[in-house]
């Protein structure tokens with residue numbers, strides 16, 4: 403996706419920000435454009451308070467002098483803006499390509515609204531072409547990997563599980579000190595069933611299926627930004 407499309411989606415979402423809002427800041431190259439835009443607004447006098455979904459976003463926001471908080475100090479947020487790796491027509495997502503899925507899900511769940519920013523290429527009919535990230539504790543990795551494989555099979559899906567590595571070949575560690583197993587499933591016909599099965603595996607900290615969390619998506623394409631869902635609607 404071109405930087406222009408990422409930026410277009412991010413700037414469309416920036417229009418939803420109002421003075422005094424408590425914001426969740428996503429992670430990834432698209433969310434980065436949103437944080438840049440927010441930084442410019444803050445520099446121009448906008449007052450907001452934000453919680454980051456990763457150390458990388460925290461550092462970017464601090465570099466732009468965006469006022470930052472934590473979910474301990476600010477446990478309820480008005481709006482979270484984040485990218486996604488895949489999105490279907492029911493606003494179900496795969497996230498975690500940037501390894502921030504755990505904090506992303508905690509922050510999204512603490513928000514009244516979650517808005518996804520992406521390009522139209524992220525929209526799919528069936529989730530699963532993008533490998534599903536599953537965050538696991540390092541302890542007992544092989545036992546957990548087998549239990550995850552069994553959970554996947556019980557949901558009717560199948561595919562290889564690969565331990566995520568960094569570019570230098572070392573095992574990737576998330577901000578929480580965990581590993582990521584990427585499940586190459588191709589198609590996830592029953593995301594709810596798979597999510598439930600993965601939630602029951604000891605050793606699984608979180609997975610990248612975001613179900614019932616996104617209120618809307620701003621999807622940027624060559625013909626402009628299309629809105630999926632209701633950006634003004636609240637989950638609760």
Ligand SMILES: O=C(CO)[C@H](O)[C@H](O)COP(=O)(O)O
Pocket residue numbers: 428429430431432433484485486487496497498499500501502503506
């Ligand atoms: O889930 C994520 C990070 O964990 C990102 O939101 C997702 O990977 C999309 O990133 P990008 O905007 O760079 O395509």
